Amino acid sequence: MLAALGSGTLIGLVLGLVGGGGSILAVPLLVYVVGIRSTHLAIGTAALAVTANALASLAGHARAGTVKWPCAGVFALSGVIGAALGAEAGKAFDGKRLLMLFGLLMIGIGLSMLRKRKGAEAPDVHLDRGSAAHLLPRLIPAGLAVGLAAGFFGIGGGFLIVPGLIAATAMPMRNAIGTSLVVVAALGMTTAVSYAVSGYVDWSLSALLIGGGVAGATIGIALGRRLAGYKGLLERLFAAIVIAIGLYVALSEAR
Known part of the structure; x- marks a missing residue:
């Protein structure tokens, strides 16, 4: 219980400090700190x-008016299809190999975080009948690809979704x-x-992670302001x- 609460607090702290990335730590923390033996x-x-x-977190962003809902709906709908397919593939995959691939994914995400983001922003972009022909062919494939990865590895995919939406x-x-x-x-x-349908959710552990995450996020947001x-x-x-943990996970499972 203490390990789960501590892990949730760490995840929330990271989210509060840097605005994302907590979910990529969740699976390694559950396996190596909390001690869950089943990767699935x-x-x-x-x-x-x-x-x-x-x-x-969405509630606060919605109040601030930063959510572009039509774009979110299309990306999410195609992403859900990809996530459903990815989750089924992930459950059928060998747990040890899945964890090794997860480590490699962490390395890739860590390296992508080190890259400088390019400008050329379009703050007034919105999805409507006029822009659909231009935006839909971009949003749908990106959402499907991110959904496949998120479902397969069980991550929120924020570090994949944000660049996908910007691109x-x-x-x-x-x-x-x-x-x-x-x-x-x-x-x-x-x-x-x-x-959950396949019996691969520990409800009590999830509650502890969520509780710890709320506390950690509160601390992280306050610390982030300073x-x-x-x-x-x-x-x-x-x-x-993230890169260091990814290397540890990948090498541990490779051995």
Whole structure:
């Protein structure tokens, strides 16, 4: 119980400090710290906790008006289809190999976080009849691809969704983060339901992760305000941690 609460607090702290990335730590924490022996049970449990945390964060972004709802709806719908397919593939995959691939994914995400983001923003972008012909061919494939990865590995996919939304629509970062939470919640719920039906969710552990996450996020947000001038440094430090954990997971399972 203490390990689960501590893990949830750490996940929430990271979310509060750097605005994302907590979900990528959930599965390794459940396996190596909490001690869940089943990779599939860890993925299902993490997915449920990620969904709850995303919905809690979405409420604040919705009040701030940073969510582009039509774009979020299309991306989420295609992502849910991908997540359902990915979750079924993940459950059929060998647990040890799945965890090794998860480690490799962490390395890739960590490296992508170190890359500088390009400008060329379109703050007024919105999906309607006039822009559908241009935006839909971009949003649908991106959502499907991200959903497959999120369902297969049981992650919220925020670090995949945000770049996907920006690449498809050129919306500003603050809008991409708010919009991504709709997709994270939809994909996390799809994965959690799929794993729960197969008995791969520990409900009590999920509750502890969510409770710890709320406390950690509160601390992280307050700390993030004080360290706002060091946000770039914090993101690079977190990227290095993600890469290091990914290397440990991949090498451990490869052995």
